[in-house]
Amino acid sequence: METLQPLLSASVGLYLAAKQAHWVVLGPHFQSLHTLFGELADAAEDAADTLAERIAQMHGTPVQSYADFQIRQRDGLGLVRELLVFVQRVSAGNLAAIKALGSDQVTANIVINIEEALEKLRWKLDSHLR
Numbered sequence: 001m002e003t004l005q006p007l008l009s010a011s012v013g014l015y016l017a018a019k020q021a022h023w024v025v026l027g028p029h030f031q032s033l034h035t036l037f038g039e040l041a042d043a044a045e046d047a048a049d050t051l052a053e054r055i056a057q058m059h060g061t062p063v064q065s066y067a068d069f070q071i072r073q074r075d076g077l078g079l080v081r082e083l084l085v086f087v088q089r090v091s092a093g094n095l096a097a098i099k100a101l102g103s104d105q106v107t108a109n110i111v112i113n114i115e116e117a118l119e120k121l122r123w124k125l126d127s128h129l130r
Contacts, residue, residue, distance in 0.1 A: 001055050001058050001060035003097050003100050003101060003107075004051050004054060004055050004060075004097070004107070004111075005055065005060075005062070005063055005065075006093055006097075007047075007051050007090075007093055007094060007097055007111065007114075008048055008051040008052055008055065008062055008063070008065075009063075009065045009066050009067050010066075010067045010089070010090045010093050011044050011045075011047040011048035011051060011090065011114075012044075012048045012065070012066035012067070013066040013067030013068060013069045013086070014040070014044040014047075014067070014069060014086055014087065014090050015041050015044035015045045015048060016066060016069070017069035017070075017071050017082075017083065017086055018037050018038075018040040018041035018044055018083060019037075019038075019041040020071045021033075021037040021040075021071055021073075021079045021082070021083055022034055022037035022038045022041055024071070024074050024079075025037060025074065025076050025079055026074045026075060026076065027075050027076035027077070028076070029076045029077070029128065030076065032128075033076045033079065033080065033128070036121075036124055036125070036128075037079070037083070039121065039124075040083065040087075040121050040125075043117050043118065043121055044090075046117075047114045047117070047118070050110060050114065051110070051114070054107060054110055058107075067089075067090075069082075069086040069089075076128075077128065077129065080125050080128045080129060081129065083125055084122065084125045084126060084129070087118060087121065087122045087125065088122070090118060091115060091118055091119065091122065094111055094114060094115040094118065095115065097111050098111050098112060098115070
């Protein structure tokens with residue numbers, strides 16, 4: 001459970017950052033980025049819910065906290081750059097947790113599924129910068 005709490009906090013923080021980006025995005029790519037940021041927020045919210053429920057299933061108590069990912073941009077591509085950094089930080093935590101979970105294959109599989117969805121979204125964000 002102590003491995004999952006930081007992932008839960010990171011997912012909640014990513015949700016809040018992605019949702020803020022979804023609300024404030026400006027620029028010529030507004031529609032596609034507004035949609036993408038909404039997709040990222042939904043994925044982060046789903047991840048947080050899944051992680052919190054797993055903590056509860058393991059007889060733990062999910063702690064209400066979040067990583068502080070501050071959005072400072074309004075420009076579409078600036079927001080992409082900021083969110084990409086946040087996604088990379090969350091992914092690094094997920095990958096470390098997968099290794100740390102070792103023999104707990106069920107929980108590791110949950111985190112692998114979360115990471116798989118996040119990697120697809122990271123690819124979509126990165127594609128806007130190329």
